[in-house]
Amino acid sequence: MENASIAKILEEYAKYLEINNEDFFRVRAYNAAVRSLLGLDFNIAEKLKSGEDLPKIKGVGKNILSHIEEIVNFGTFQELEDIKSNTPEILIVMNKIPGVGAKKAYKIYKELRVNSLGELEYACIENRLAMLEGFGEKSQNKILKNIEYVKLSMQRRLLADAGETAEKIRRFFESLNYVEKFEIAGSYRRKLETVKDLDLVIVGQEGSSVLEKISNENFFDEIKRGGEKLISAVLDGMQVDLRCFDKSEFxxxxxxxxxxxxxxxxxxxxxxxxxxxxxxxxxxxxxxxxxxxxxxxxxxxxxxxxxxxxxxxxxxxxxxxxxxxxLISEKDIKGIFHIHTNYSDGSMGLQDILDYCKSKNYKYAGISDHSRSAFYAGGLKDEELLEQIEKIDAINAENSEFFIFKGIESDILPDGSLDYSDDVLQNLDFVIASVHSGFNMTKPEMTERIVRAVNNPYTKILGHPTGRLLLSREGYDVDVYEIIRQCCRNNVAIELNCNPYRLDIDWRYLQVLVKEGGKVILCPDAHSKKGFEDIKYGVFMARKGGLPPDCVLNTLDKKEMTAYLLGNF
DNA sequence: GCCGTTTTCGGCCCGACTGTTTTCAGTCG
Incomplete structure (x- = not known):
């Protein structure tokens, strides 16, 4: 079991404690333990099962440790099951309504006996919520409105999508002469893979009531009420909190x-x-x-x-x-791997890719179209791949200052084998092995499948190791620690897929990889010219995981990369 | 629930805003 899975269960417990009005410090203790688990560079479940002494984990004492042991053995722990069976689901649901915390949720549940958001909505319409002690008409209207938000789900969105709104805001604020200084802060500035709202820190010119002026600009879709120092607005369906400060406080x-x-x-x-x-x-x-x-x-x-x-x-x-x-930065990247061409489902030809990469001052590229099992993506048949290989050789012969490595993104078949015979694979410089189908395997099966692919001597890179799609699909169930260990042992680099939907491997695992002495490769998985730009998201994630340049494979120059692919680096 | 070189008990981060209330609790970031 992954540390992250254990952490998730403890986090759930903290949520239930909170909604049950338990001691605030107890809730915090659980949340602190969750963070602590996420930062570990060893697998707790394995350590416990091996019977080795568990090192002291900050924030994990006798009680939480016993819960962890129970989770490792049974997938849950008794106190969690107890509190879950004694806590009406509606409390958790109501807690998601902005402005409704644990106390209010409990009061609403107890006094109004509502069991669903629909019933709460109806109670508001019937004016019953406003009659409760501690509530009034304003609270009722706000909650009624916010139920809509929950229903439409003022959801988190991808960093890249939030970025479009953020840049719109940036351009607007740069045009305001009464704004002396501003920055977009919050999780967007921390480059978290998903973002819920945007937080702006603003310094107005002396004597200007800057928030009032901004409110009158007609830029935001909606201005919610706020105070002298804070207003909340909405743009593109995103909440934007604007906060105003003195210059000295910026x-x-x-x-x-x-x-x-x-x-x-x-x-x-x-x-x-x-x-x-x-x-x-x-x-x-x-x-x-x-x-x-x-x-x-x-x-x-x-x-x-x-x-x-x-x-x-x-x-x-x-x-x-x-x-x-x-920490790694974009300028450290010397070349780009995992590029799809118009041989499969990409939009660029080989020459387009060459021209683009040269214009960006990259020193090499690694072409890897889909393999023949990927029918949906126009995967390459043997003869098509061999034809592409010939073309690339011809291009390389004419270009001395840029090099194209020949590769394929081979499906990892359900039994863990690759998609081509050795006769074909031996003509390539590298293979990215990726799972694209057959997600519903058990964890041991999926782990074994991938481990087998990683142990194939032709595999040089493991593509998007968990297959997750942010905000839409969980990754397949796989023992990430085992995968990391196997990759390190076999000199297989682990892809950090830079597509904003993937950002896979998760940055939270990167320190494990560093400790194991492994390598990450930042790949845009580019299908078009625009796709190349995704490299920046991968760099953000690598930085979040604390990755130095020498742990990133595509910081190598062409000569070093060649040696690496030949197993001589 | 966790922690400790002043502590094994008594702490545990800080402030703004809101709405309902007459001085503050709840929520949020």
């Missing part, structure tokens, strides 16, 4: 609203232990206000290394074995 505010909550909780604890207090305005030492002129300064004052926004998730950033100053 970096404290930017830092604060970049989050994450988990990062700040830990940071404030550290501040407190040093006799400091940190909030969104500045840092205090007793009553003395310490001016802050950059985010770097904040960490310096706290005696910490600077943590880039991507890493502020409360998971890896307080470890001392990660060098935040040496």
């Amino acid at each position: 970096y404290s505010a930017l830092h604060h609203f970049t989050g994450s909550k988990a990062h700040h909780e830990q940071l404030r604890g550290i501040a407190k232990s040093k006799g400091l207090k940190i909030n969104e305005y500045c840092i205090f030492q007793g009553d003395k206000r310490i001016e802050v002129n950059s985010e770097e300064e904040i960490y310096k004052i706290l005696g910490l290394k600077y943590v880039p926004p991507e890493m502020r998730e409360g998971i890896f950033e307080f470890r001392d074995d990660i060098d935040f100053s040496n």
